Amino acid sequence: MDAAETKTSILVVDDDDIALEMIEHYLSQEGFLVHTALDGREALELLETREIHIVITDWEMPVMNGLELCRHIRQRFTEHYIYCILLTSRGRHEEIVEGMASGADDFMVKPFNPPELLARINAGIRLVGLETRDLVIFAMARLAESRDTETGEHLERVRQYSRCLAEAMARMPRFADVIDGEFIRLIYQTSPLHDIGKVGIPDGVLLKPGKLTADEFEVMKRHTLLGADTLDAALKKFPRARFLRMARDIAASHHEKWDGTGYPYGLSGTSIPLAARIVAVADVYDALTTRRIYKEAYSTEYAEKVILESSGQHFDPDVVSAFEACKDEFVQFVHRYADPIEESSGITTGGHST
Structure with a gap:
């Protein structure tokens, strides 16, 4: 992936050449991809042809001032949110209100302080990223859940287990x-996307009430690659989204095993992404302790035994150590987020999640 694609792209708009050059130099040194324009009209032309994430604009400019530029941005550019910062010598309360009402997200009074400007830019990146992240995760997780209705609270339990393991590590x-x-x-937030690829698995395999045949299991294993492909497509659109990279790693690699006998690539040890190594323990524990269409629930004691005995084979020993530190919390989560079905102590075999 081109490094430029992962950088935050900032458009600086100011008719003062010296101020423009100072801001461009400072932000470039901080690692941003910086574009410049001398007025609002020129800025709009750039916005039509470049993917801009943040606009820093002066208020008073010829042809089209900063307020008019903000209004045009809000009216015309809806494919993704553009964060706007007004940079001006105006600082009265009523002027700040007027600026924000035009569509600006933040307001700085000249002369600007470079560290403060950087802090405001980073705040904007976080806010826009949170909005995009939460919407995408919610939509994709619900899509995955819709294909496997008997797992109920599975997604909630897996995210709680994953968080607990990460905190312990x-x-x-x-x-x-x-x-x-x-x-x-x-x-x-991203662990619920581990099985997003199941949307592409036929019902006859995904919902089969019994042990899968060898051929059916090969079909089931494809959900890791389908999930990775789905999230790779999203990454091409949002290459800077760290949450999509983690989600892709989890979807692709949560069935890899520490000793290299997992799938789809046969990765081993630390070549398996860390997030996927964590979710692997969370997912298997949940598969063991809950009823599925192909099996009854195992006891939490039995699930603990399986996890501990699989250290260094299926699971990363460090993740298993973290599991030992928070296994009591796992048991609490089993009951707190129990599916609305009758619990069973029976132990049967089945292979959909292994």
Whole structure:
């Protein structure tokens, strides 16, 4: 993927050449892809031909001023949200209200302070990203759930298990610089997309009430590749979306095994994305402890035994250590988010999730 595609694209609009050059230089040094225009009309022409994420515009300009530019942006560009910051020497309360009413999202008074401008830009990136992320995750997760109605609260349980494991691993010294608050939020939000590829699996296989044949299992295994393809298509449209990259890694690799015997690629050890290694434990624990169309529920004690015995084979030993630290919480989640069906203590075999 081209590095330029992953950068936040900013359009700076100002008829003052010196101010324009200063902002362009500063933001370029901070790693943004910067475009410039001398007035609102020129800015609109650029917006028609470039994908711009943030507009920083002066208020007072010839031809078309900053307020008019903000109004045009809100009226004409609806494919994705463009975050607008007004940069001006005006600072009275009524002027701030007028600027925000025109469609601006934020307001800075000149002379601008570079660190403050950067902070406001990053705030805009977070806000727009949260809106896009939550909408996409909700829509895709519900799509996946619609194809497998008997799993009920499965998505909620898996996200709780995944969050709990990530939090426990964040306390391990070796993951202190890897698993931060953002990672934990992302895995909580994206883990429900692990089986998005099941939308492409035929009902005769997905909903079969019994053990799958070898050929049927090969068809079922394709859900990992279908999920990865679906999320790769979304990534082409939103290449900077970190949540889509994590979701793609999870969908593609949550059935890989630590010893290399999993699918679809036979990855092993740390070549398996970390988020997928975490969701693998969460997904298997849930498959074991809940009733499915092809099996009754195992006890939480039996599920714990399976997870611990699979350390270093199916599962990453570090994730299993995290599981040991929060296994009591897992049991609580089993009951808190129980499906509205009669619980069973029977133990049967079945292979849809393995």
